[in-house]
Amino acid sequence: xxxxxxxxxxxxxLAGGAGVILSRRPVHSALGLLLVLLSLAVDYLLxxxxxxxxxxxxxxxxxxxxxxxFIIMLLxxxxxxxxxxxxxxxxxxxxxxxxxxxxxxxLIALVTRTPSAxxxxxxxxxxxxxxxxxxxxxxxxxxxxxxLVLLVGMIGGVALGRRLGPRx
Amino acid sequence: MTVPAPxxxxxxxxxxxxxxxxVLLRRSALIVFMSVxxxxxxxxxxxxxxxxxxxxxxxxxxxxFVLVVAAAEVVVGLAIIVDVFRSRETVDVDDADALRG
Numbered sequence: 001x002x003x004x005x006x007x008x009x010x011x012x013x014l015a016g017g018a019g020v021i022l023s024r025r026p027v028h029s030a031l032g033l034l035l036v037l038l039s040l041a042v043d044y045l046l047x048x049x050x051x052x053x054x055x056x057x058x059x060x061x062x063x064x065x066x067x068x069x070f071i072i073m074l075l076x077x078x079x080x081x082x083x084x085x086x087x088x089x090x091x092x093x094x095x096x097x098x099x100x101x102x103x104x105x106x107l108i109a110l111v112t113r114t115p116s117a118x119x120x121x122x123x124x125x126x127x128x129x130x131x132x133x134x135x136x137x138x139x140x141x142x143x144x145x146x147x148l149v150l151l152v153g154m155i156g157g158v159a160l161g162r163r164l165g166p167r168x
Numbered sequence: 169m170t171v172p173a174p175x176x177x178x179x180x181x182x183x184x185x186x187x188x189x190x191v192l193l194r195r196s197a198l199i200v201f202m203s204v205x206x207x208x209x210x211x212x213x214x215x216x217x218x219x220x221x222x223x224x225x226x227x228x229x230x231x232x233f234v235l236v237v238a239a240a241e242v243v244v245g246l247a248i249i250v251d252v253f254r255s256r257e258t259v260d261v262d263d264a265d266a267l268r269g
Binding site: 001002003006010013014017018020021026029030033036037040043044046047048049051052055056059060063064067068071072074075092093096099100103104107108110111112114115118119120121125126130131134135139142146149150152153154156157160161 | 170171173174175176177178179180181182183184185186187188189190192193194196198199201202203205206209212213216217219220221222223224225226228229231232233235236237238239240241242243244246247248249250251253259
């Protein structure tokens, strides 16, 4: 059962990943990214990370992809041709192809040496109680720092957005 | 976990490589940005896999922080892309090669 589910999500994630980097229109890329994010959320469930799976759907699929789609709509409406001529020249393509093959070979060689027997975990592993206890106990300081990061991001977004009025 | 951990790690590696290719190959800043998100998610998958492998919740906490930073990063990055588009009428990364506005 788990293996079948993993196979389906892996195929979906790979198709979505290919869609992100190969599609001509940014909207299709955003939909490919959405497919990857939802497939990975199912994988997180399979790996016993319920809270992170929910956060993935809410934050990534719910907020970040919507933000991407908003910006794509905004820029398309402003008259930008986002479509063809999207790739760099043939030299760059060949260079990157070699680089990608090397990187993939290295990474896969590395991961196949990883032990595959998982440690036994309690039934409550990865639930919101489990993660929350760690988050508010051992990781309290980074957690508070994360709120600072969000605040700075918010202020940065407002500060950059304020300049977007009619140019003088 | 009936699926062996290397399967998850291999999926993560392939997704990360796809993201790298997207960052290096595409010209639209929006798609480059989405490829960066793809790489972040690939790393998240391997973090969750190792958290399960070692039976420790620390990896999941780290993924939570990656989610937070990614949210902030997307807001600022997209605002910068819109700003570049306003001043140059393009989102091609090759055209935005000067530091001054």
